[in-house]
Amino acid sequence: DAGVTQSPTHLIKTRGQQVTLRCSPKSGHDTVSWYQQALGQGPQFIFQYYEEEERQRGNFPDRFSGHQFPNYSSELNVNALLLGDSALYLCASKASGNYEQYFGPGTRLTVT
């Protein structure tokens, strides 16, 4: 089991563009969360998906949206990119009813 995988590893986009980040959860996990980690900060919760629905959402604008597929994989979409969206985006998965979240390696997004 490769654990949580994310793609792509790195991404460079221009202001105003849109981006899609992808995450495959660890085998056996059905719940996926996304976090944004700015340089020098701890991860900040964006949202969580379970049974293909957004179950919780952090303090992020509607430009941030997501999706979970029947195979539990997930996408994070960000529209109208701003310079401030430059960060490491982490995906974490867990099995519902369990507490431990397993993190992926992250996608480094740079907005120029």
Add this chain to the structure above:
Amino acid sequence: AQRVTQPEKLLSVFKGAPVELKCNYSYSGSPELFWYVQYSRQRLQLLLRHISRESIKGFTADLNKGETSFHLKKPFAQEEDSAMYYCASEGGSTLGRLYFGRGTQLTVWP
């Protein structure tokens, strides 16, 4: 909203010295508290959880509700303990959502 504070951004100790990484939380209920660790070029991983009250890699953390603290301690630091440590909380209606501190970079010198 819950808030987690890690006052030290950087912490350096020599091998064999005791180490304590500080963490304070703000949550009026009964939070779940965690320490996550990220070693160089590795992904973020769970180190320990307060409710399990176990020692992992020689580290322990005690929940002090009076001081709303969850400090991470190790009596004799090792060079391989050098890493970024994050304190995190979750609880109440936001169960499953982790609130992270900004992290403390621990360096253990030989």
